[in-house]
Amino acid sequence: MEELRPSGAPQPFPSLxxxxxxxxxxxxxxxYPEQPNPLQVTAIVxxxxxGPDPLDYVSMYRxxxxxxxxxxxxxxxxxxxxxxLYGDNRVHEYTGxxxxxxxxxxxxxxxxxxxxESAPPTWPAELMQGLARYVFQSENTFCSGxxxxxxxxxxNSESRIQHxxxxxxxxxxxxxxxxxxxxxxxxxxxxxxxxxxxxQWNGQGILEILRTVPVAGGPFLITDMRRxxxxxxIDPHLQQERVDKGIEMEGSNLSGVSAKCxxxxxxxxxxxxxxxxxxxxxxxxxxLSGKDTEQIREAxxxxxxxxxxxxxxPISAPRHNGTHGINHDRIPSRKDSLxxxxxxxxxxxxxxxxxxxxxxxxxxxxxxxxxxPLCLRGRLLxxxxxxxxxxxxxxxxxxxxxxVEGAFxxxxxxxxxxxxxxxxxxxxxxxxxMLEELEDLSSLEDVKLPKEYSWPEKKLKIxxxxxxxxxxxxx
Numbered sequence: 132m133e134e135l136r137p138s139g140a141p142q143p144f145p146s147l148x149x150x151x152x153x154x155x156x157x158x159x160x161x162x163y164p165e166q167p168n169p170l171q172v173t174a175i176v177x178x179x180x181x182g183p184d185p186l187d188y189v190s191m192y193r194x195x196x197x198x199x200x201x202x203x204x205x206x207x208x209x210x211x212x213x214x215x216l217y218g219d220n221r222v223h224e225y226t227g228x229x230x231x232x233x234x235x236x237x238x239x240x241x242x243x244x245x246x247x248e249s250a251p252p253t254w255p256a257e258l259m260q261g262l263a264r265y266v267f268q269s270e271n272t273f274c275s276g277x278x279x280x281x282x283x284x285x286x287n288s289e290s291r292i293q294h295x296x297x298x299x300x301x302x303x304x305x306x307x308x309x310x311x312x313x314x315x316x317x318x319x320x321x322x323x324x325x326x327x328x329x330x331q332w333n334g335q336g337i338l339e340i341l342r343t344v345p346v347a348g349g350p351f352l353i354t355d356m357r358r359x360x361x362x363x364x365i366d367p368h369l370q371q372e373r374v375d376k377g378i379e380m381e382g383s384n385l386s387g388v389s390a391k392c393x394x395x396x397x398x399x400x401x402x403x404x405x406x407x408x409x410x411x412x413x414x415x416x417x418x419l420s421g422k423d424t425e426q427i428r429e430a431x432x433x434x435x436x437x438x439x440x441x442x443x444x445p446i447s448a449p450r451h452n453g454t455h456g457i458n459h460d461r462i463p464s465r466k467d468s469l470x471x472x473x474x475x476x477x478x479x480x481x482x483x484x485x486x487x488x489x490x491x492x493x494x495x496x497x498x499x500x501x502x503x504p505l506c507l508r509g510r511l512l513x514x515x516x517x518x519x520x521x522x523x524x525x526x527x528x529x530x531x532x533x534x535v536e537g538a539f540x541x542x543x544x545x546x547x548x549x550x551x552x553x554x555x556x557x558x559x560x561x562x563x564x565m566l567e568e569l570e571d572l573s574s575l576e577d578v579k580l581p582k583e584y585s586w587p588e589k590k591l592k593i594x595x596x597x598x599x600x601x602x603x604x605x606x
Contacts, residue, residue, distance in 0.1 A: 151216035151232060152187075154308035159209055162302055163192045172256035178212065178267075179221040185263040186212035189256040194241070201345040205353045206251040208240040209303070210259050213266060215310040225310060232311030234272050238262060239300045240318045243355040254286045259318070273297050273316055276334035276384070278326055285320050290356045292320035296329060298338050301351050320354035324361045328370070331505050332377045333384035340369055383509030387518030387529075390499035391601040394528055394553045397490035397590070487544035490590035491553065493528060495519070497580065500595040501572055506530050507562045523601065526551045533558055545589075561589065569593075 148156070160167060172189045176182030188211040196202040215223040215233035223233035240255045262279070266272060277297045284290040300315035307313075319338065321329070329337040340362055341348035346355070347362040363370045495503070499519060506517035507530070514534030520527045531538040531554055540547040540554035547554050557565070568584055572595070582595040 149217045150309045151214055151218060151313075152211060154306050155209070155211060155214070155216075155237065155313060158303055158306045159190060159192070163194075163207075166192055170251065172253050183264075184260045185222075185267045186210045186256075186260050187216065188212070189259055191251040191253075191256075193244070193251070196351075201349045202351050203349070203353060204244045205351070206242045206244055206255075208238075208242070208251070208255045208259065209315070210238040210263065213237050213263055214308070214313040218310045223310075228307070228309055228311055230311050232308050232313045234266055235312060236272065236314045236316045238318060239303060239315050241351055241353040243353050243357075245357075252286070255318075258285055262318070275299050275316065276338070278329050278334050280326060284356070285354075286356050288356065291322045291359060291361070292354060292356050293323060294321050294326040295319060296321055296326075296334050296338055298335075298352060317352060318354075319348060319352045320356065322358075322361045324363060328363070328374050330385050330502065331383055331509055332374050332381070335384075336373070336377050340373055378509055382513030382515060383505055385505065385509070386516065387520060388499070388502060389522045390502075390519040391496035391523075391598060392499055392519040392521055392528055393494040393526060393601070395492040395494075396486075396488050396548065397492055397592075398488045485539045486548045488546040488548060488553075490592075491546050491555070492592045492594065493555075494594045494596050494600065496598050496601060497595060500582075500593075503593070504566060504569055504572055507557075507566050507569070511557055511562050512559065524551070527553070529554045531556050532562075546591075555591075561586075 169190045169192050171191065174182050174184040174187055177187055178185045190209045190211070192207040194205050194207045196204040213234045214237055215225065218225050238259045240259065242252065242255055275298045279295040281294050284293050296319045297316050298319060300317040303315040305312055305314040319341065325337055338352065341352055342350055344362050344365055346358065347365060510517040511530055511532040514532050516529055516531040516535050518527055518529040529552065531540060533542060533556065538554055538556060539549060540556035542556060542558065545556040580595055580597050584593045
């Protein structure tokens with residue numbers, strides 16, 4: 132439960148306010164000196180007292196915009212609670228003043244003010260609480276350029292704005308608190324087509340496009356829930372001149388997604404229960420020890436650190452149909468790596484050996500399957516890798532190109548597994564061949580499922596199956 136109330140003025144009694152909270156208030160007062168007491172949505176039962184909402188407060192400011200810069204009047208929301216407000220370990224472990232405070236960031240959101248609107252809508256506060264719950268539960272943080280597949284109008288209306296990108300807030304500056312640094316990440320509402328463009332290319336590129344189109348965001352990237360056209364409908368040239376050219380030149384910066392996916396080892400009969408090949412979907416997998424599971428997770432995490440962070444699992448099952456990804460923008464490289472300097476020897480082979488497989492069957496739900504062309508065209512043809520990480524367990528499928536270092540799949544043995552983590556190495560010739568046959572994946576909405584693709588000479592099969600297949604615990 133939440134309630135709406137004035138925030139109260141901290142200036143006369145700074146000692147009564149937690150130092151982390153006071154520092155963020157100070158940055159907000161710098162930007163809004165005329166609004167010392169903004170309305171706040173506050174959690175009635177604080178998270179550290181057992182409440183469900185991790186954010187203690189969400190402040191709501193009225194920003195007058197700047198007509199000369201095409202910045203309309205809007206509401207500016209700022210969260211309090213992802214950073215360490217108290218410094219006494221009640222929520223975040225205190226780690227000193229030199230590193231990040233808590234998770235190191237707070238969320239912001241800018242919503243276009245409607246004509247005659249005298250008070251800010253409160254639904255953005257619940258949206259921010261949803262994102263915060265994900266961060267607290269997964270302990271994964273967000274970065275500028277990340278995207279969130281939400282699959283529902285952000286305000287529960289009929290709006291086309293159904294997903295989010297994240298970027299640095301254009302006005303709030305990072306602040307140093309007694310408990311570490313805090314930056315401000317702004318949520319930007321986008322349409323499905325804009326989300327797909329961010330996945331195919333990169334989040335920062337789409338954000339730059341949105342900044343140049345005032346009705347689609349403008350310089351401050353203000354979300355307009357009534358926007359009825361995508362940025363590509365507003366200016367059709369943007370798709371070809373910016374996005375398509377960017378994909379061709381740079382590839383995609385999306386290194387992986389959490390997904391509804393599975394893999395079968397067809398090399399041996401599934402009844403061979405004594406062999407660790409049984410760690411796959413299609414049969415009941417043998418249960419790993421806690422130690423083995425943690426080592427696999429660590430290897431997968433290290434393996435994805437080429438983009439500095441692991442991919443994220445979904446924010447919440449009710450709002451999520453199967454994929455969630457992270458764009459980590461960096462200088463493109465033809466030579467990628469699946470290892471960090473410190474990852475060597477994380478999993479001793481006597482505990483979980485690497486197995487070469489002769490034949491594999493991959494399964495994806497419709498949404499995940501639609502990203503396979505992106506994986507092939509935007510990543511592997513640029514010498515990179517791409518991972519589908521199961522949202523229901525430790526299973527992962529990583530496609531790698533021949534230019535990727537540190538992979539345990541090789542050209543001689545292109546299918547290899549490390550516990551439930553499968554790697555598939557594809558040559559450029561094979562990628563081109565697969566792209567020709569997978570051309571219809573972008574229009575799977577019109578295809579009756581299941582849909583099967585097969586390359587018998589490579590002993591590889593891919594099936595696109597209904598979501599219900601992954602909901603069956605025995606599958």
